[in-house]
Structure formats: C-alpha cells, structure tokens
Amino acid sequence: MKALCWHGKHDMRCDTVPDPKIEHPRDAIIKVTACAICGSDLHIYDGMIPSMERGDVLGHETMGEVVEVGSENKALKVGDRVVVPFTIACGECFFCKRGFYSGCERTNPNHKRAEKLWGHSPAGLFGYSHLLGGYAGGQAEYLRVPFADVGPVKVPDGLTDEQVLFLSDIFPTGYMGAEFCNIQPGDTIAVWGCGPVGQMAIRSCFLLGAERVLAIDTVPERLILARQAGAQTLDFLEEDIYDRIQELTHGRGAGGCIDAVGTEAEASASFDSDGTA
Ligand SMILES: [Zn+2]
Numbered sequence: 001m002k003a004l005c006w007h008g009k010h011d012m013r014c015d016t017v018p019d020p021k022i023e024h025p026r027d028a029i030i031k032v033t034a035c036a037i038c039g040s041d042l043h044i045y046d047g048m049i050p051s052m053e054r055g056d057v058l059g060h061e062t063m064g065e066v067v068e069v070g071s072e073n074k075a076l077k078v079g080d081r082v083v084v085p086f087t088i089a090c091g092e093c094f095f096c097k098r099g100f101y102s103g104c105e106r107t108n109p110n111h112k113r114a115e116k117l118w119g120h121s122p123a124g125l126f127g128y129s130h131l132l133g134g135y136a137g138g139q140a141e142y143l144r145v146p147f148a149d150v151g152p153v154k155v156p157d158g159l160t161d162e163q164v165l166f167l168s169d170i171f172p173t174g175y176m177g178a179e180f181c182n183i184q185p186g187d188t189i190a191v192w193g194c195g196p197v198g199q200m201a202i203r204s205c206f207l208l209g210a211e212r213v214l215a216i217d218t219v220p221e222r223l224i225l226a227r228q229a230g231a232q233t234l235d236f237l238e239e240d241i242y243d244r245i246q247e248l249t250h251g252r253g254a255g256g257c258i259d260a261v262g263t264e265a266e267a268s269a270s271f272d273s274d275g276t277a
C-alpha cells in the first residue's frame with residue numbers, strides 16, 4: 001500500500017510499504033477513506049519529537065471502512081464505517097475502566113521510555129513516535145487498529161466523511177476545553193487561539209450554552225471563521241486583550257485609551273456584519 005512516511009526533519013515521502021495485517025484477535029483493519037493532518041504532526045515534521053525512525057507512517061486522525069476483523073472482536077464487522085480516535089485504549093485497565101482512555105496502561109509497549117520523560121506514560125498513539133508505541137499511522141491506504149472493539153466510533157448512515165472525521169482528535173479536544181469551563185447559561189467564554197482546535201472549542205462553547213464567545217488570535221482567516229461561528233473576535237496584535245476583556249465583560253474602560261475604543265467599534269461592526277450573515 002501507499003503511505004506517508006517520515007524520513008527525517010522536513011523529509012516526508014509517499015512510500016510503498018507492506019499492507020497491515022491482523023496481529024491480535026481484537027484488531028481490525030480499515031481501508032482509509034479520509035484522514036487529516038494535525039498541528040501536532042508539524043512537531044514531527046520539524047524534527048521536534050524524539051524516537052522517530054526512518055519510514056515511520058504518520059497520521060492519527062483517520063476514518064474508513066472495516067475490511068477485516070479479528071476473531072475476538074465482537075464490536076465491528078466488515079463494511080462498518082468508523083472514525084478512529086487517536087488514542088489506543090484497551091478498555092480494561094485501571095484508567096480505561098474510569099473513562100480516562102488516554103492514560104491506558106496497556107497500549108504503550110515503550111511505556112518505560114515515556115515514564116522516564118514524563119513520569120507516567122500516556123496510551124499508545126497512532127503514528128506518533130516509538131516513545132508512544134511505534135504504531136503505524138493512518139495517513140495511508142490501510143490502518144491496523146489495535147483493541148478495535150474499544151475506540152472506533154461507528155458512523156451512522158447519511159453522514160459524510162467530512163462531517164465526522166474531526167471526531168478523531170480536534171473536535172473532542174476542543175470540546176473538552178469548553179467542558180472544563182463548566183459553562184453556565186449567560187456565560188462569556190474567551191478562547192485563546194483560533195486554529196482548528198480553537199475553532200472546535202468556539203463551537204463547543206455555544207453548544208454547551210455560552211451566551212458569548214470572545215475569540216482571540218491575529219490570523220485574518222482564523223478570525224473570519226471564528227466570526228462565522230458567532231464569536232466576537234479580538235486581535236492580540238492590535239489591542240490589549242486583558243483590557244478589552246475587562247471592558248466587554250464588566251463595562252469598565254481601559255483607562256481612556258482612544259485606540260482601544262476605536263478598535264472596539266471596528267470589531268463590533270465586523271462582528272455584526274459577519275456574525276449574523
Ligand atoms: Zn491530532
């Protein structure tokens with residue numbers, strides 16, 4: 001099969017590699033129909049992640065169709081469409097039983113190396129270095145999913161790949177950030193950073209009942225997307241974020257700074273025109 005492989009800093013190649021096989025009775029093999037590039041993949045691309053080896057297949061945001069199922073896997077059958085979470089979880093250990101799947105104690109065979117670095121090893125991850133298990137990732141034509149009776153989420157008919165793919169990582173990541181805020185009706189929530197996870201966090205805040213979201217970034221395209229989601233945007237290169245948030249949430253001025261007032265008028269105008277479009 002074809003797969004995207006790491007060969008060193010800034011050296012990614014589309015290689016031909018062996019097709020994955022069932023290695024454990026709970027595995028499944030999926031034919032990948034969509035995958036995404038994560039911001040975290042850029043750390044690997046930039047050579048910032050230790051224990052990468054030449055030829056490692058990247059990708060941890062993947063979905064597809066089940067083409068083979070291990071003999072003990074009762075959860076999936078050939079033909080199911082699934083989104084695969086980036087963490088690999090056994091479903092049975094201390095952490096998995098409590099729902100803390102990213103702390104799974106059984107899926108990182110190199111946990112001792114990870115413990116030296118972080119004190120405790122996280123779960124094994126797809127396509128994210130040998131420190132995190134050395135699992136082949138899903139930027140490939142096929143993916144072996146270990147413990148595939150735990151993680152994969154079956155996709156209901158009628159939903160497209162694009163509608164569900166981000167369940168693999170960035171949507172739950174952004175949602176969790178919003179959930180941590182314990183949002184109450186009427187709350188204003190500030191979201192720092194409007195990259196893909198920030199965009200998901202903005203939408204999750206509204207889903208969870210926030211009345212207003214203040215989205216903070218400086219990249220114009222990100223700010224436009226944030227306004228399209230209904231957020232009010234603040235540009236951290238153009239205004240003092242602390243003072244602006246104080247003004248917007250307490251009606252208090254920022255010490256009579258005319259620039260800040262002028263910027264506020266512009267921000268409100270652009271929110272009104274884009275946010276209600
Ligand atoms: Zn990711």
Ligand SMILES: [Zn+2]
Nearest residue numbers: 090093096104
């Ligand atoms: Zn576990």
